[in-house]
Amino acid sequence: MKLSQSFTKTTKTTPADEVSRSAKFLLRAGYIYKEMAGVYDYLPLGMRTLDKIIQIIREEMNSIGGEELRMTSLQPKAVWEASGRWDDDVMDVWFKTKLNAGGELGLAPTHEEPLTRLMKSYISSYKDLPRYVYQFQTKFRNELRAKSGIMRTREFMMKDLYSFSTDREQHLDFYERCAQTYLKIFDRLGIGDSTFRTFASGGSFSKFSDEFQTLCDAGEDIIYLDREKKIAVNEEVYNDETLKQLGLEADKLEKCKAAEVGNIFTLGYKYTDALDLCYNDEDGKRQKVFMGSYGIGPSRVMGVIAEKLSDDKGLVWPEEIAPYKYYLVGIGETGEQKAAELYAKSPENIIWDDRKTARTGEKFADADLMGIPYRVVVSEKTLADDKVEIKNRRTGETKLLTLNEFISKLS
Template sequence: MNKASRLFCPALIIPKNAVVKQTEQLSVSQKLLTELGLVKSGSNGTYQIMPIAQRALDKCINLVQRNMQEAGGQKISLPVLTPTQLWKKTGRLDGDISEFYMVRDRSGKQFLMSPTHEEAITAMLATTAPISYRQLPLLLYQIGPKFRDELKSRFGLMRAKEFLMKDMYTFDVSKEKAELTYATVSEAYERFFRQLEVPFVKVEAATGIMGGSLSHEYHYISPVGEDTLLNCSSCGYAGNAEVFGEDATSTCPNCQSTQLNRVRGVEVAHTFLLGDKYSKPLGATYLNTSGKPETLVMGCYGIGITRIIAAALEVLSTEHELRWPTLLAPYDVCLIGPKQGSKEQVSGERIESDLLQQLTQVCGAEQLLHDDRKELTIGKRLMEAKRLGHPLTVVVGAKATQGEAPKLELHASGAETVELNITEVLERVASHVRHKQQLLQQIPSSETDVRVRQTVGHVY
C-alpha cells in the first residue's frame, strides 16, 4: 500500500508574504513539478527526479518498450562514452560539435558523452561476425541518458543538458526494405502517441547533422515550443519551418499555396532514414544471398522520454494543477479519510478501511495512494491531491457517516466534484481501469479520436 505519510516529496515552501524574483522564464510544467517536489534542480540544466515523478517516468518507459517490442525491437545497452575516432570516420566530428561533452581518459584518449549512438552501434555491427540477410531487418533499441551542452537549458525537463531517451537503430538489406521498416516503426510511434491522448502533430523535418534522405518529427503544440511548424490548409502538408527554406513565410513546398498556418511545437520524437551514411564509412555489412558482403542500410528513431513527461504536462495542465496522460499518472486513485479528532473519525475510518480493500481489488494496490496524514485537514490534503493531478480522488468526509445512504466525494481531475455511494465510486474506478486497458489495446474512444485530430494539419 502506498502511503502519503511515507512519500519523499520535498515540496518547495514559499512564505505567504515572500517576494519571489524570477531570473528565468518558467513553463507551467517546470513551475508545478518544482513547487510540488516532483523534480529538483541538480545544477544548471540537470534535474533530480523524485519518487512520484519517477513513477510516471517508469510508466512512460514501459509503454515505449511495449510499442518498440511490438514493432520487432530488441533491447540492448551501449556505453555512454563513444570514442571520438568513430565520429571522425563518419565526418561528424568536423561539424558543429559545440553542444557535445568531451572527456579524456588518463592515457589521453578522447571520448564523447554520447548525444546519440549511430557511430557506436554501427561500429559494433561492423566488428560482429558476418550478419546474414536472414537476420534482417534488425531493430535494436536502448533507453538511457544522453548529454548535450545546451546553450539555453530552460523549461525544466523540456530542454536539459542530461535527459533520458529511447533510441532505436535499424538495419536492412536495401533502401526499399528500410522504407518498410521505417513505416513499421512510424506506425508504432503513432500508436504510442495516440495512447498518451495528448494532441500531437507529425511533420516533415530537416535531416540536419544526422543526415539521411527522410525525416519526420513528432511535436506537441505549445507556446513554449522552440520549433515553428507550418501547415498548408490547401493540401494538408505539414513541416518544420526548417524544410521550407527561404519560402518559409510564403509558399507551401508541396503545392505552392500561400495558405500556411503557423504554430509553435515541442519536438518529442524524431525518425530518420539514414541510408549508408554511417554503415559505409564504418564498414558495417551483411552477407547477401550469394554470400557476398553488402553495406547495411540504416534508420534511427528517437523518443525523448523525460521531455515527453514535461511537454505532456505543459499541454494538459492548468496554472495551478497538474494534468497527467491517463497511462502516465503516478497513481490512479488517491483516498483521503477523516481528520484525526473529528466527530466522524471513528465511523468514517471503518468506511475508509473497507474502501481501501475494495479499491485495491479494483485498481490494484500499486495504483492506489492512501493519504493517511490524519493530522492534516481534509481540505489541505484534497488541495494537494488536486495539484498533484491524481485522476481520481475519493474523500471519506462528514457525509459518509450521515443517514442511511452515506455519500463519498469523488474528485476527477479536471471535472466537477460529485457525491456518490460506495458502489458508484467503485464503478467509476473500474471504468477508469477499463479505459486504461482500452488504451493499451489501442481502442481509443470516439471522443478522444475526434479531440486529438482537431489541432493542426497532420494531427493524430
C-alpha cells in the same frame, strides 16, 4: 503510497529561476529536484510517471519487432573519429572526459557510431536483416543554454531505435510502420489530438525527415499545420517547393508554436560507410547496410505533457501515465478509517493523504497540484449513503459512487 510516509513534500514557493510552468509545477509538486541548470533528479512521483511513459513506448517498440539493449555512456574516441563526429566543431554538445589510465573519452549524446560498430559482430548476410535495435538510455548533451525545465536538459532519458536494412525499400517499409506506431504512442500518452507528423529537413539520403510536433506555446519550433490532412511542415523547410511536393496549400495552413516530441530519420549509408558495416546479398555480393534512426525523449515528453495539460491549479496527467490514479482523502474519524480500508485494497493505485498535519483544504490543493486523475473523498456524510465522492481533475466533474462501485474499479 501513504503521504505521511513519503519523503517529498509539496511547496507553495515558486522557484525564481524557472521560466516554464511545467518546471514550476513539477518542482512544487515534488516530481523533480534541480541539481543545476538543465539537470534534474526524478523524485518518486516523477520517476513513476517517467517509467509509465517508458513502458508505453517499450510495448509499442516491441510490437514492431524492436529488440531492447542498453549501451554505455562512456565512449572511446576512435569509433567517433571514423565518422568525423568526435570533433567538437562537428558535434558541439559533447561532454568529454579523461581516463586515469590515459586517453580521452566522450559521453555519448547519441549512439549511431557505437551501435553500428557493435552490429558488425552480428550482421554478415542478408539473412541477418532487417534488424531493429533500441534502448532507453541516459544521454548527455552539453547544451549552452538549458531552459524549459525537463523539456531541454543536459542529462535526459532517450529512447533511440536504429534500423538496419538491406536497402532503401526494406528501410522505408519499417520507417512508415514506425511513423504510424509513433502516432499510436502519442495517442496512448494523451497528446494524440495535438501531435502531428511534421516534415522537417532531411539529409544526404532523403529530402525530409519526420518530426512529431505537439502544439504547445512553450515549444521552440514553428510549424505550418494542415489540420484536415493532419500533417505539418517545419518552418525550416517551409517554402513553395516543399508545399508543391507535399500537395499542401499555403492558405490552408495554420502557423503554430510546437514542441518536438519525436523524430525519425533516414540515415542511409552515412554510418555504415564510415564504419564499414556490410552484408553479403543473395548473390554473395558485398553490400552496405542501410540505416534509419527513431527517437523519442520520454523525459522531454513528460515535460511537454506537464506544460500542455496543466492548468492554474497544477499538473493534469492523463490516466495512463499518472503516477497514481486516485488521490484519497478521508474526512473525520469514520472517513479516515474507511480510507485506510480502501487504501489497503490497492496501494499501487492510490495516494492516500493520511497526513495528520494537513487541513482538508490543503489536501485538496495538493491533489490538484500533483495532477492525480481522480480525487476520492470519504466522509461521514458520503458514508451515510455508503458512497464516496469522486472528482475528475481534468473536467472538474464530481460524482458519487457506491463503495462497491469504487472498489470494483480498484481491481
